[in-house]
Amino acid sequence: MLLAGCASTRPQPEPPGIDESPWAAQSAAVGRPAARRPWRHQPFPGKTPTQFRYAREDGRDAVSATASSSASMLRRRVRVEPAELGSVLFSWKVPELIAEADLAVRDADDSPVRVVLLFEGDRSRFSAQDAMMSELLRALTGEEMPYATLMYAWCSRRATGTVVTNPRTGRVRTLVVESGPAKLNRWLEYRRNVRADFERAFGESPGALVGVGLMSDSDNTRSTAHAWYGPLRIVPEVTAAR
Numbered sequence: 001m002l003l004a005g006c007a008s009t010r011p012q013p014e015p016p017g018i019d020e021s022p023w024a025a026q027s028a029a030v031g032r033p034a035a036r037r038p039w040r041h042q043p044f045p046g047k048t049p050t051q052f053r054y055a056r057e058d059g060r061d062a063v064s065a066t067a068s069s070s071a072s073m074l075r076r077r078v079r080v081e082p083a084e085l086g087s088v089l090f091s092w093k094v095p096e097l098i099a100e101a102d103l104a105v106r107d108a109d110d111s112p113v114r115v116v117l118l119f120e121g122d123r124s125r126f127s128a129q130d131a132m133m134s135e136l137l138r139a140l141t142g143e144e145m146p147y148a149t150l151m152y153a154w155c156s157r158r159a160t161g162t163v164v165t166n167p168r169t170g171r172v173r174t175l176v177v178e179s180g181p182a183k184l185n186r187w188l189e190y191r192r193n194v195r196a197d198f199e200r201a202f203g204e205s206p207g208a209l210v211g212v213g214l215m216s217d218s219d220n221t222r223s224t225a226h227a228w229y230g231p232l233r234i235v236p237e238v239t240a241a242r
Contacts, residue, residue: 021054023061026231042073050216062228071217080209086237090115091189091230097156100221106167110218111153112225118211121147130169154178163201173201
């Protein structure tokens with residue numbers, strides 16, 4: 001349970017159809033084209049996995065996510081150097097919030113939608129607890145714990161703009177970009193400045209972006225949540241400035 005906020009078992013093949021879908025093609029601008037890697041389903045230790053699949057919703061190419069007392073992530077490795085970081089573009093549609101969820105409460109930390117960004121950094125700056133967690137993660141999965149994880153999420157209770165620090169590790173922080181039920185059941189589009197959001201959440205400059213993901217979870221509240229995600233893109237700084 002200590003690792004549930006940031007660790008995973010070994011990646012599994014992507015759910016059928018996602019990596020070959022129009023949705024994946026429209027997300028292909030993430031990182032350098034030559035370094036394109038497939039989307040993979042990333043389960044978490046001891047958790048029932050969320051169901052991800054390619055879908056069409058309101059005439060859009062999307063990934064459908066259904067979380068039934070579950071948590072997992074659809075993840076892709078990328079490489080975007082700090083100087084190239086620009087904006088992250090994403091969209092989602094949420095029909096209903098999780099009534100008991102609250103991102104700031106450890107036992108209610110669920111959200112129907114999250115966009116996840118994983119960053120490199122100087123691990124010598126880890127606290128003793130984070131260093132121990134990183135070593136345990138490497139022993140369990142063969143992977144390093146990301147230096148920092150920034151999530152964009154929809155919270156049932158916390159105000160838009162709130163930064164929530166994960167209670168298990170300060171290396172995972174969530175920025176609330178949508179709050180409450182006012183905008184349910186319609187597509188919402190976002191363009192976020194990655195560097196500015198990282199600096200606000202962590203108080204330091206970001207390292208290289210090494211992974212992106214989608215995560216829908218309802219394991220803490222033992223509930224069911226459904227949502228759709230539009231394509232996910234990282235627009236380099238030189239393009240974002242035009």
